[in-house]
Amino acid sequence: MQLIIQIAISGLLMGGIYSMVSMGLSLIYGVTGIVNFAHGEFLMVAMFLTWGLNSLLGLDPYISVILVVPLMFLIGMLVEKTVIEPIIKAPHSMQIMATAGLSTVLANGALMLMSANYRSVITGYSSKTLNMAGIMFNVPKLVGFFAAVALTVLLALFLKRTYTGRAITATAQDMKAAQLMGINIKRIYLIAFGLGTACVGVAGVVLMPMYYVFPSLGTYFCTTAFVIVVLGGMGNIYGAFVGGLVIGMVEAFSGYLLAPVYKEVVYFVIFIIILIVKPSGILGRSGRAA
Amino acid sequence: MDGKKTKSPKFLIKYLVVAGAVCFAIAYGNTNAFFAHNLVLIFLYMGLSQAWNIIGGYAGQLSLGHVAFFGIGSYTSTLLYLNYGITPWIGALVGAALAAVVAYGLGWATLRLKGAYFTLATIAFAEVLRILATNFSGITKGAQGVGIPFRPELGNMIFRGKTGYVILALGFAVIVYLVCRYMDRTRLGYYLAAIREDETTSASMGINVANNKVLAMVLSAVFTAIGGTVYAQYILFIEPASEFSYSVSLNMALFAIFGGLGSLYGPIVGAAILIPIQEYLRVTFGGSLPGLHLAMFGLVLIITVLLMPKGVFPTIQGFVQGRIARSQKKKLRGEGSQ
Numbered sequence: 181m182q183l184i185i186q187i188a189i190s191g192l193l194m195g196g197i198y199s200m201v202s203m204g205l206s207l208i209y210g211v212t213g214i215v216n217f218a219h220g221e222f223l224m225v226a227m228f229l230t231w232g233l234n235s236l237l238g239l240d241p242y243i244s245v246i247l248v249v250p251l252m253f254l255i256g257m258l259v260e261k262t263v264i265e266p267i268i269k270a271p272h273s274m275q276i277m278a279t280a281g282l283s284t285v286l287a288n289g290a291l292m293l294m295s296a297n298y299r300s301v302i303t304g305y306s307s308k309t310l311n312m313a314g315i316m317f318n319v320p321k322l323v324g325f326f327a328a329v330a331l332t333v334l335l336a337l338f339l340k341r342t343y344t345g346r347a348i349t350a351t352a353q354d355m356k357a358a359q360l361m362g363i364n365i366k367r368i369y370l371i372a373f374g375l376g377t378a379c380v381g382v383a384g385v386v387l388m389p390m391y392y393v394f395p396s397l398g399t400y401f402c403t404t405a406f407v408i409v410v411l412g413g414m415g416n417i418y419g420a421f422v423g424g425l426v427i428g429m430v431e432a433f434s435g436y437l438l439a440p441v442y443k444e445v446v447y448f449v450i451f452i453i454i455l456i457v458k459p460s461g462i463l464g465r466s467g468r469a470a
Numbered sequence: 471m472d473g474k475k476t477k478s479p480k481f482l483i484k485y486l487v488v489a490g491a492v493c494f495a496i497a498y499g500n501t502n503a504f505f506a507h508n509l510v511l512i513f514l515y516m517g518l519s520q521a522w523n524i525i526g527g528y529a530g531q532l533s534l535g536h537v538a539f540f541g542i543g544s545y546t547s548t549l550l551y552l553n554y555g556i557t558p559w560i561g562a563l564v565g566a567a568l569a570a571v572v573a574y575g576l577g578w579a580t581l582r583l584k585g586a587y588f589t590l591a592t593i594a595f596a597e598v599l600r601i602l603a604t605n606f607s608g609i610t611k612g613a614q615g616v617g618i619p620f621r622p623e624l625g626n627m628i629f630r631g632k633t634g635y636v637i638l639a640l641g642f643a644v645i646v647y648l649v650c651r652y653m654d655r656t657r658l659g660y661y662l663a664a665i666r667e668d669e670t671t672s673a674s675m676g677i678n679v680a681n682n683k684v685l686a687m688v689l690s691a692v693f694t695a696i697g698g699t700v701y702a703q704y705i706l707f708i709e710p711a712s713e714f715s716y717s718v719s720l721n722m723a724l725f726a727i728f729g730g731l732g733s734l735y736g737p738i739v740g741a742a743i744l745i746p747i748q749e750y751l752r753v754t755f756g757g758s759l760p761g762l763h764l765a766m767f768g769l770v771l772i773i774t775v776l777l778m779p780k781g782v783f784p785t786i787q788g789f790v791q792g793r794i795a796r797s798q799k800k801k802l803r804g805e806g807s808q
Contacts, residue, residue: 278772280534281767281770281771285769288762289765291765410587442601444598445598452580455579
């Protein structure tokens with residue numbers, strides 16, 4: 181029993197990180213209708229930024245969040261302005277190709293600049309664990325989990341309480357109606373894309389003390405994030421949060437019951453089953469609503 | 471096809487010029503190994519990219535996991551050859567049949583999904599096959615890969631020197647071209663184009679959308695698998711990392727999109743232009759700047775989508791036709807004023 185709880189807990193904690201990556205993806209899709217195939221690469225960029233700040237300036241990863249997140253927000257807006265805005269009304273296939281192209285550029289650009297080496301940031305708390313009633317909590321994972329919860333709450337408050345947030349929600353629900361109400365759609369797209377990228381920035385920061393970064397890291401996280409987003413319902417950020425936790429648990433249990441290498445096979449099976457049985461995701465609401 | 475009788479000699483000349491250029495290229499390739507290597511890859515990818523174009527271009531269902539079928543083809547023929555001594559000529563057909571079955575199942579499950587969902591499902595599927603090929607080492611020898619012993623003979627689909635492979639790859643490309651051309655002019659081609667433009671309308675016009683999409687997927691998978699066999703016989707070594715590599719899927723899509731999505735000549739033009747650039751970059755910068763050629767390709771992809779979403783071939787075609795039309799108009803106007 182203790183073992184089962186332990187597995188569930190560590191899955192849940194890892195799930196928090198996945199949630200953060202997926203929320204950004206879901207937000208971007210919900211508002212702009214773009215499925216961002218470069219999302220995993222944004223995570224890789226955020227992790228390299230964290231690593232760079234640590235090795236150049238000696239910044240602790242958790243402190244570097246104040247630089248990495250705004251930087252990622254800017255990078256997201258830059259990408260939106262140059263690549264996404266021109267194709268926002270293009271057919272789906274063109275949008276997919278553009279973001280897939282972007283992902284190739286980022287992954288291989290990183291390979292050129294940083295080489296294929298694995299890099300990590302070693303901190304005093306990297307492998308620290310808390311022991312509660314015989315169950316171990318890995319400290320960086322715990323921080324990541326709470327960061328995910330905090331991010332979800334903040335994002336929800338932002339979308340519900342602020343003017344810009346409500347404008348974003350309105351755009352996600354009905355772009356044309358929002359435009360008629362005087363909302364500047366282009367600006368909303370820009371902000372939403374920046375926000376989605378900033379979410380990945382937070383994920384990159386909390387992931388850095390317990391993981392390593394390498395140029396092709398994006399592919400793995402991107403597939404996982406897609407499964408989560410589909411699980412939670414495309415465009416639904418709360419769904420992405422719940423979906424992340426579910427997939428984290430699935431990963432932990434399939435690693436224990438089968439073998440860690442088969443976890444992606446399990447994802448795929450889940451993915452296909454959801455797509456066939458309930459394409460709107462476990463939280464139900466279909467369509468694009470943030 | 472009543473057009474056959476009225477074909478002008480001009481039409482024949484076009485074919486003769488192409489055939490002559492290809493013969494000349496093959497002859498030159500006989501003396502220059504790097505050039506011949508480029509030719510093999512160009513022809514191979516012309517075939518692969520055309521095969522991708524059936525589902526990705528004509529039917530408009532963007533697959534980024536076609537390497538799954540490529541890998542199925544190469545593993546099937548190679549394992550049949552090594553374990554049972556079955557010639558790759560037959561192995562290629564077995565691989566194609568297997569790919570057809572898999573494509574049918576995958577298509578049935580995923581082609582009802584809209585746009586991005588389908589793309590995601592294909593990527594995930596290829597990833598899963600890569601993982602299985604890596605871990606079922608009893609059958610596939612896992613990550614260490616399988617080498618094919620060099621026994622040059624036509625029956626083994628192994629050739630001494632590169633010229634044999636150039637002709638093999640060319641044959642593959644021509645067969646896929648003929649199939650695509652046939653499809654382009656028959657009902658299936660029109661059905662697929664209609665589905666690509668508007669699924670709901672096509673369904674209401676009585677087109678069986680799901681069946682036609684699955685059929686396109688199966689056709690596409692069959693030729694992709696045969697391409698996989700050709701590649702395996704050329705490299706004589708297969709491993710999960712390269713046989714199920716995402717970059718192969720991306721290349722197939724990129725060449726078709728760059729050349730002209732859903733057009734007959736698009737993938738041909740795309741492969742002919744981009745493969746030499748890729749190989750040049752890979753050979754020149756592969757050691758010092760790994761990833762440069764792929765980064766460049768990503769950039770080409772973005773720029774193509776942003777600047778000429780129809781692709782190079784239709785854009786140039788449109789430009790030339792526009793010029794001709796304009797000059798004719800000018801001529802007419804000139805005559806009118808006199």
